Each structure stands twice: as C-alpha cells, then as structure tokens.
Amino acid sequence: MTKTLLILGAGTGGTMVANKMAHHLDLTEWRIVVVDRDEKHYYQPGFLFIPFGMYAATDVVRPKRNFLPPTVEVIFSPVERIEPERNRVYLQRDNRVLHYDYLVIATGSHIHPEETPGLVDGGGWMKNIFTFYSLDGAVQLAKFLKFWKGGRLVLNVAEMPIKCPVAPLEFLFLADWFFHERGIRDKVEIVYATPLPGAFTKPRASAVLGHLLEERHIHLVPDFYLMEVDTGKQVIRSYDGQEVPYDLLVSVPVNMGAQVIRDSGLGDELGFVPIDKHTLQSTQWENIWVIGDAGNAPTSKAGSVAHFMLDVVVENLLRHMEGLEPLPKFDGHANCFIESGFDKGILIDFNYEVEPLPGKYPLPGIGPFSLLKESHVNHWGKMLFRWFYWNVLLKGGDMPFESQMSMAGKWV
Amino acid sequence: MSTDILATVAFDDQGYLQNPADWTPELAEALAAQEGIQLTEKHWQVIRFCRAKAAETGKSPTLRQISLGTGIPTKELFQLFPKGPAKRVARIAGLKKPEGCI
Incomplete structure (x- = not known):
C-alpha cells in the first residue's frame, strides 16, 4: 500500500522538503502531498526593500506550483485541524480528510497586529502606522514614504521572537540612507524601541550594530515592552509606563505560529510547535517533523535557518522510515x-x-x-x-x- | 536579614545562579532584597510558577508564559518585578537567564 508524506505549508521550508523528498523517496511506494492555503510564494526577505522603492511587489511574488516538482500532489486549501492521534489532517476545501504516515509542519510564523490594543483598532493603521512584515503593509508604506516631508519615525518591535530578527535593524539603516538620498535626513528623527536590552541579543554583534546605530544618529530605546498604541496622543506606551511619541510608526507586530497549530493543540502559548532542537522532531509525536519558523527551536526564525535545517530534517525522516534513530545534527546555524x-x-x-x-x-x-x-x-x-x-x-x-x-x- | 547568604553561592557573570541546587527560599529573599524587592505572596506565586515551568521545560519561561500561567496581567508583573520581569524572576528564582530568542 502506498504511504503518504504530508507537508503542510509550501513556503521556503515546505518547498525545499518537498523537492528533496521527491528526489529521495521511491514514488511507487510513497505519495507526497503538499497543502498550502495560498497559491502565491512570497520572497519575504524582499519585503524590506519595498518601502524604499528598491523592489516592487512583482519582484517578490511567484506561483508556488512553479517551485514544486510535478511528482508532488499540491492542494491549495486552508487546513482546519490536525489530529495527530489519528494521523489525519482536515482541509477546508471540499471537507477533505487526508491520512498521513509522516507529517512535516512548515506552516511558518505570522504577524498579529490585533494582539496589541490600538495598533489596528486605533484608527491609524495604514494611515501613519504600517508594517513591512506583510506585502500589503510594505506597499502602503512605500506610498506613504514617497511624499513624506519628515517627522519622527519610530520603529517598534512588539515582542520576541520575531521572524528575521535583523530585519528591524536593516529597516533603520535603509531608512537613514533613504532620507539622506531624498535630502530630508535632517528633518527625520529615527527611533528604535525594542524589548531587547540592546540593538541585538548576542553581545558582540549587539555592540557592533549598536555602534552603527549611533553613528547614523538612530536613537535606541531598549527594554521597551509594548503595551498599547495611543493613537489619540500619538504615542506607544510600554507596560511600565514609558511613552515614545511618533509621527510615523512602523511596527513589527507580535509573531505567532499558524492558527491551525493553535487550533489543533500542537503549539506552545505562541503557537510554535515544541521540537527537539537538534533532531527537529516533534517532542510529542514521533512521525511529525518541523522545519523553519513553525517550530520553537531557540534560533532565528529566518529562511537561512530553514535551509540549514533541511538536510537534517530530510536525513532524519529517511532514517526514521528505515527504523533508525534520528541524529541530533542541527546546531542552530x-x-x-x-x-x-x-x-x-x-x-x-x-x-x-x-x-x-x-x-x-x-x-x-x-x-x-x-x-x-x-x-x-x-x-x-x-x-x-x-x-x-x-x-x-x-x-x-x-x-x-x-x-x-x-x-x-x-x-x- | 543578612545578605551574607549571597556570598556563600556562586553566580555567573550576568548574576544568575551557577548551580541551581544552591537555590533556597532564603536566597530568593536575599536576591530580591538586593534588587529592592520585598517578596509578597504574589511574588512567590510567580516564582513558584517559574520554577515549576523551568523544571518541566528546561527553560526559563517568557513573559507571555508567566502571565498566561499565573493569570497575573503583564502590567502587574511589571509592578511586581520592575524592568523586565522575565529576567528578574529568573534570577530570583535561581533559574537560567531566559534564552534570547533571536
């Protein structure tokens, strides 16, 4: 009987796993099915360049099907629920139920601006409050920046962990450069309010990057834990009462795992799947593996990490299929x-x-x-x-x- | 109360307890006092939760985990343990520094 490898999510991680496994598995024995809710593949690192007019939306979007091998069955549908105790996944489309022998979760992390009071519901969203963590947000921000005459730009990270923890720094550096080019750098104050104790978490990089911020006259507000956005007063407020005023707020909202992970009881309090950080196997279910930012491994939630996880996930899946122990090879690279x-x-x-x-x-x-x-x-x-x-x-x-x-x- | 107890145990360079087995409730009192915090029952509720969670997961809990797990709103956690409750509680509770999620 044919066995099924089911991959949820065809972003960076899921697509790479599908390609590798299609190459390794005997497809007379195995069926590979990929499910994703969205037909478009987004080159997410490119979102960063859109606000500054360096990339257009068309540069960062391609059809997902183009990157998946023809031997893989692709279903575009939201996933309702995963039932790991019965090895089943329920799809929204046609109420389909898929059985799996192995499940790879690659459902990513997603922004939730609605988690912060005032951020979306305060009336400023997409007017003078934007995020570049979505394609739409990045495009809207580009339109706003094009004619902005200057003022106080505040970049805020709501809570860690976030996807691509260096992106906020890159945004700041690019903003400094962009306003220089436009000849209005002297009319723009750039502020970075972050829950981290410095520019970055790791000491030596934090020192180097912190120095670069200073050099560019970017003002750092560390240990800032966002509680709410007060759009009436145009300030962001922290849990301990600090207020940072803004004219333009660029937000990196709370990041969480996919809704289906939370609905299926497979995630931690942020909806990230608990995994063994070296084998990338689910800590709960031995036939479930996780790649990329859907898991709770304490490393960056970034595409490069998904890439470095790839060989470990693929090798361990193949080993497990042969009844061998998984190898603890992933080092958090x-x-x-x-x-x-x-x-x-x-x-x-x-x-x-x-x-x-x-x-x-x-x-x-x-x-x-x-x-x-x-x-x-x-x-x-x-x-x-x-x-x-x-x-x-x-x-x-x-x-x-x-x-x-x-x-x-x-x-x- | 004397803070001499602090001299009897070893801390890492960031002030976190080196050997978790050294932790005692008296040590917690002394560590809190050092940071200007007088421990109340509510503080202890948080400390007990963090120690239990760390024993279960091997990691110091995040702010979100503490708030969800104890039912104490984040804002109140900041009043109990000013300026970064997750790090402060971890230190007082004899746990490791919370992992920088990067």
Whole structure:
C-alpha cells in the first residue's frame, strides 16, 4: 500500500522538503502531498526593500506550483485541524480528510497586529502606522514614504521572537540612507524601541550594530515592552509606563505560529510547535517533523535557518522510515546578510553555542564576505541572493555553504 | 536579614545562579532584597510558577508564559518585578537567564 508524506505549508521550508523528498523517496511506494492555503510564494526577505522603492511587489511574488516538482500532489486549501492521534489532517476545501504516515509542519510564523490594543483598532493603521512584515503593509508604506516631508519615525518591535530578527535593524539603516538620498535626513528623527536590552541579543554583534546605530544618529530605546498604541496622543506606551511619541510608526507586530497549530493543540502559548532542537522532531509525536519558523527551536526564525535545517530534517525522516534513530545534527546555524544602507552590508554567522564573530566567509581568510563588518561585497551578496532563492535554494539545490556552522575563518 | 547568604553561592557573570541546587527560599529573599524587592505572596506565586515551568521545560519561561500561567496581567508583573520581569524572576528564582530568542 502506498504511504503518504504530508507537508503542510509550501513556503521556503515546505518547498525545499518537498523537492528533496521527491528526489529521495521511491514514488511507487510513497505519495507526497503538499497543502498550502495560498497559491502565491512570497520572497519575504524582499519585503524590506519595498518601502524604499528598491523592489516592487512583482519582484517578490511567484506561483508556488512553479517551485514544486510535478511528482508532488499540491492542494491549495486552508487546513482546519490536525489530529495527530489519528494521523489525519482536515482541509477546508471540499471537507477533505487526508491520512498521513509522516507529517512535516512548515506552516511558518505570522504577524498579529490585533494582539496589541490600538495598533489596528486605533484608527491609524495604514494611515501613519504600517508594517513591512506583510506585502500589503510594505506597499502602503512605500506610498506613504514617497511624499513624506519628515517627522519622527519610530520603529517598534512588539515582542520576541520575531521572524528575521535583523530585519528591524536593516529597516533603520535603509531608512537613514533613504532620507539622506531624498535630502530630508535632517528633518527625520529615527527611533528604535525594542524589548531587547540592546540593538541585538548576542553581545558582540549587539555592540557592533549598536555602534552603527549611533553613528547614523538612530536613537535606541531598549527594554521597551509594548503595551498599547495611543493613537489619540500619538504615542506607544510600554507596560511600565514609558511613552515614545511618533509621527510615523512602523511596527513589527507580535509573531505567532499558524492558527491551525493553535487550533489543533500542537503549539506552545505562541503557537510554535515544541521540537527537539537538534533532531527537529516533534517532542510529542514521533512521525511529525518541523522545519523553519513553525517550530520553537531557540534560533532565528529566518529562511537561512530553514535551509540549514533541511538536510537534517530530510536525513532524519529517511532514517526514521528505515527504523533508525534520528541524529541530533542541527546546531542552530543561522546566517544573515544585514543591509546597512549606502550599498553596504554586514554578514553574521552563528549557531546555538557560538555568537556572531568577525572573520571571513565562507572561505576562511578569503571570504569573499566579511563577517560582522560592513562591506560592499556583503551588499551585493544580499542582492544576488534573490536569484539564488528562486532558482537554486527552493528547489533543494546545493548552496555553497555547509549546514553546520564552522569555526574556520572566525576570529575569536 | 543578612545578605551574607549571597556570598556563600556562586553566580555567573550576568548574576544568575551557577548551580541551581544552591537555590533556597532564603536566597530568593536575599536576591530580591538586593534588587529592592520585598517578596509578597504574589511574588512567590510567580516564582513558584517559574520554577515549576523551568523544571518541566528546561527553560526559563517568557513573559507571555508567566502571565498566561499565573493569570497575573503583564502590567502587574511589571509592578511586581520592575524592568523586565522575565529576567528578574529568573534570577530570583535561581533559574537560567531566559534564552534570547533571536
């Protein structure tokens, strides 16, 4: 009898798993089914560039089907519920019920601005309050910025964890550059209010990035835990009563796992699936595996991490199918290009144990990328990455980086 | 109360208890006093919850977990443990520093 590998979500993680598994599995024995609610694939790292007119919406959207192999069955439908005790998934479309032998959860993380009082319901949403964590938000913000005459721009992160924790910093650096180019930098005050104790969580990167913020006259408000947005007074207010006034508020709202994860009782209080952080297997169900930001692994919720998880998930699925123990190979590896404006970028490379350090990457001593330091090459790496993403990465092709982090080329 | 008790145990460079087995309720009182907090029953409710949660998951709970788990609104948690309750409670409760989710 044919067995079923069911993949929920065809974003970065789910698409890569589908491609790899279609290559590895005997498709006379196995059926691979991918379910997603949306037919469009979004290149989410590109949202960041839209507010500044560097990318248009059309640059970051492609049909999902184009990136999935023809041997994989694709169903576009919202998922109602997962029933792990019976190995079943209930779809909204035609009330279909799918049985699975193995389930890969790749349902991602999603913004919930409605979690913060006043953010959406205060009347300022998409007027002078925006987010670049959605395509629509990024496009609306681009329209607003085009004719903005200046004022106080506040970027706020509501709560950690968030998808792509460096994106807020990149937004700030790009904003500084954008207003310079438009000749109104002296009319714009840029403020960063974050629940983190500094610019970033890891000490050495936090120091370097914090210094860059200072250099660019971006004012940091650390330890700011957002309670509400007071649109009448135009301030954001923290739980301990601090108020930060704004003219333009750019929000990174609360991030949560998918609704279906919460509805199925599979998530923690934010709807992220508890997993073994080294094997990427669900801690509750041995035939459920998680890739990307749908899980609760304490690493960045970023596409590069999903990519580094890929080989571990695929190998462990194949091992488990053969009755072997999963291997604890995932080390939390993350690798982020941070746009710093003026055609420069910074690259950081780290894992669960090792914080971002200076050095060269991926070739020790040579690069071409510089770690934890601004360079033009890093910027071009980021720009070229979009091509790699659409043409190589999603299809499970080889990237010139190792899945496990290497200490070679790092200066300790 | 004497704070000498603090000299009898080891802390890491960020002020968190090195050996969780060293924790005692008296130590919690001393650590709280050091931060200007007089522990009330409500504080203890939070500390007990955090210790139980950490024993279960191996991690110090987040602010959201504490608020949901104890039923105490976040705003009140900030009054009980000013300036970052999750980190403060973790320290007083003898737990590890909450993982920076990055």
